[in-house]
Amino acid sequence: MLRVELRKRRGDFTLETAFSAPTPGVTAIFGRSGCGKSTLISLIAGLLTPDSGRVAVGDDVWYDSERHLSVDTRHRRMGVVFQDARLFPHLSVRANLEYGLRRLPITAERPMKFDDVVSLLGLATLIARRTHELSGGERQRVALGRALLAQPRLLLLDEPLASLDLARREDVLPYLEKLRDHFTLPIVYVSHQFDEVLRLATRVVLLDAGRVVAEGDIATMSRDSHLRTIVGPDSVGAVVAGVVEHVDMAGLAIVRVGDATLILELDGATAGQRIQIQVLARDVIVATEAPRWLSVRNVVPARVVSVRPDVGRSVLVELDIGRTATLLARITQRASAELALTSDKPVWALIKAVSLRGHVFNAPAR
Amino acid sequence: MMLSPAESDALWLSLSVAARSVLFNLPFAILVAWLLTRTRFAGRTLFDAFVHLPLVLPPVVVGYLLLVLFGVRGPVGSWLYQNFGIQLAFTSTGAALATAVMSFPLVVRAIRLSLENVDHGLEDAARTLGAGPFDRFASITLPLIAPGILAGAVTAFAAGLGEFGAVITFASNIPGETRTLPLALYTALQTPDGDMLAARLAIISLSLGLAGLLVSEVLSRAIGRRLGRDRVR
Numbered sequence: 286m287l288r289v290e291l292r293k294r295r296g297d298f299t300l301e302t303a304f305s306a307p308t309p310g311v312t313a314i315f316g317r318s319g320c321g322k323s324t325l326i327s328l329i330a331g332l333l334t335p336d337s338g339r340v341a342v343g344d345d346v347w348y349d350s351e352r353h354l355s356v357d358t359r360h361r362r363m364g365v366v367f368q369d370a371r372l373f374p375h376l377s378v379r380a381n382l383e384y385g386l387r388r389l390p391i392t393a394e395r396p397m398k399f400d401d402v403v404s405l406l407g408l409a410t411l412i413a414r415r416t417h418e419l420s421g422g423e424r425q426r427v428a429l430g431r432a433l434l435a436q437p438r439l440l441l442l443d444e445p446l447a448s449l450d451l452a453r454r455e456d457v458l459p460y461l462e463k464l465r466d467h468f469t470l471p472i473v474y475v476s477h478q479f480d481e482v483l484r485l486a487t488r489v490v491l492l493d494a495g496r497v498v499a500e501g502d503i504a505t506m507s508r509d510s511h512l513r514t515i516v517g518p519d520s521v522g523a524v525v526a527g528v529v530e531h532v533d534m535a536g537l538a539i540v541r542v543g544d545a546t547l548i549l550e551l552d553g554a555t556a557g558q559r560i561q562i563q564v565l566a567r568d569v570i571v572a573t574e575a576p577r578w579l580s581v582r583n584v585v586p587a588r589v590v591s592v593r594p595d596v597g598r599s600v601l602v603e604l605d606i607g608r609t610a611t612l613l614a615r616i617t618q619r620a621s622a623e624l625a626l627t628s629d630k631p632v633w634a635l636i637k638a639v640s641l642r643g644h645v646f647n648a649p650a651r
Numbered sequence: 652m653m654l655s656p657a658e659s660d661a662l663w664l665s666l667s668v669a670a671r672s673v674l675f676n677l678p679f680a681i682l683v684a685w686l687l688t689r690t691r692f693a694g695r696t697l698f699d700a701f702v703h704l705p706l707v708l709p710p711v712v713v714g715y716l717l718l719v720l721f722g723v724r725g726p727v728g729s730w731l732y733q734n735f736g737i738q739l740a741f742t743s744t745g746a747a748l749a750t751a752v753m754s755f756p757l758v759v760r761a762i763r764l765s766l767e768n769v770d771h772g773l774e775d776a777a778r779t780l781g782a783g784p785f786d787r788f789a790s791i792t793l794p795l796i797a798p799g800i801l802a803g804a805v806t807a808f809a810a811g812l813g814e815f816g817a818v819i820t821f822a823s824n825i826p827g828e829t830r831t832l833p834l835a836l837y838t839a840l841q842t843p844d845g846d847m848l849a850a851r852l853a854i855i856s857l858s859l860g861l862a863g864l865l866v867s868e869v870l871s872r873a874i875g876r877r878l879g880r881d882r883v884r
Binding site for chain 2: 330332358359360361362363364365367369371373374375384385388389431432435
């Protein structure tokens with residue numbers, strides 16, 4: 286568990302944050318560009334000195350202004366992956382990977398074995414190469430491997446995909462998912478892309494103008510009003526956790542979410558897998574009667590929790606689908622009025638199977 | 652072209668003085684370049700100007716100042732002589748020292764340029780991977796500024812082959828000891844019937860300079876390839 290409480294002033298910008306990141310799990314630090322995310326990473330890493338506060342991983346205190354304690358970056362034993370990979374250009378891929386490993390104290394435990402990390406990150410064919418022969422995605426994988434082989438107690442990922450185009454992101458994201466499910470260490474993932482956060486994170490810390498404005502598990506945070514203003518109206522949607530019940534003949538996954546079952550396409554799904562599904566608010570239709578003869582695959586009984594004004598002439602309807610699972614639907618004010626939507630009203634939520642996007646979490650998610 | 656003993660003496664002496672001047676230079680130049688790029692201290696601008704002084708001072712003045720400091724009766728010179736039996740004035744080591752002082756700003760400049768181009772982020776990355784300050788310098792910074800160091804060394808070596816004023820003032824013009832190529836050429840010109848010798852010495856100097864430039868080009872390309880300059884930057 287990483288516990289952070291930091292203050293730092295730079296010019297007229299003040300960073301004042303407190304949050305924690307559990308072990309294992311991915312905690313996303315999410316916010317707009319310039320909200321202080323990268324500064325926060327530098328402060329946790331000790332590359333910048335805070336004005337005051339405390340940073341601790343488990344029982345190890347790395348920084349405590351009250352005790353005038355500050356462990357040098359190089360003794361903190363954390364892996365940092367930067368946006369620009371920062372591979373050493375004069376060293377081979379192998380020498381880059383071994384850089385931190387070779388500098389470990391003799392007594393340090395080495396749970397991350399060279400061969401394991403190489404096979405987990407698919408680096409076997411890259412090892413003999415020079416760094417300038419690698420693609421952007423390969424560079425980030427080598428940087429990840431280098432950080433892991435330094436046997437870190439915490440992994441800090443500072444927008445590792447931001448410098449890659451969309452296609453190249455797929456060269457790295459599956460490996461990040463494997464890493465999350467494979468190792469028991471806290472991972473802090475900084476990003477301003479909510480779709481990445483959705484795929485990787487179990488917890489979200491929302492940062493705005495240097496302050497933590499909200500913090501919680503991803504399902505709760507997906508309905509947070511601060512988050513809505515940051516991701517923009519088109520990306521607003523509930524994230525729900527579910528378990529794959531089975532995969533039907535047509536290859537569609539049947540997933541239990543709350544009291545409901547959702548049908549969606551999910552490559553490589555197998556029964557028993559835990560997944561997270563994002564249901565965009567603009568993709569949810571609300572009906573007061575169960576419709577028939579529609580192509581829509583998911584017709585889920587629900588109960589209206591609240592109806593709140595949203596951007597423009599629309600409202601945001603919160604729908605309870607059982608066992609604390611909640612969906613959001615954005616509909617027009619007029620539709621809401623015609624259906625007379627009020628709290629506790631039983632309704633149906635209609636969601637096209639093809640509009641659902643699910644991500645597999647193998648490890649027990651929190 | 653066969654060389655006479657006097658000519659080959661002058662040639663070898665020039666090469667040896669220039670090579671030793673580079674060896675004197677490098678450690679101090681790396682340190683000074685590092686201080687000037689990576690640290691902020693009071694009097695930094697003055698220090699910077701002082702380092703560059705040999706570029707603007709007449710070489711004879713540099714030679715004279717060295718003589719005052721390192722001469723047999725100078726404060727540093729007499730101390731060195733009494734404690735270690737080292738005499739600098741009027742020796743080839745002294746010639747190398749004078750040459751080193753003259754080319755020092757060139758080396759500092761070259762190293763400083765490449766130090767400024769080193770991405771601090773790489774040193775930060777090394778730090779997160781457990782490398783201490785000296786380790787970071789040796790394993791990351793030094794290899795990355797190697798092209799700059801090489802460029803500085805080659806420039807200093809080439810310039811050192813031709814150093815005249817400071818050498819003749821501080822180390823005098825002693826055949827076989829401090830009479831390098833330019834001094835030999837100057838001496839030949841002062842001698843009746845020395846025209847032919849002067850011309851031959853000039854040709855030797857010219858070939859030497861050309862060879863030096865070619866070698867430096869080949870070396871810097873090799874290092875560039877090693878660092879992957881073709882794609883990274």
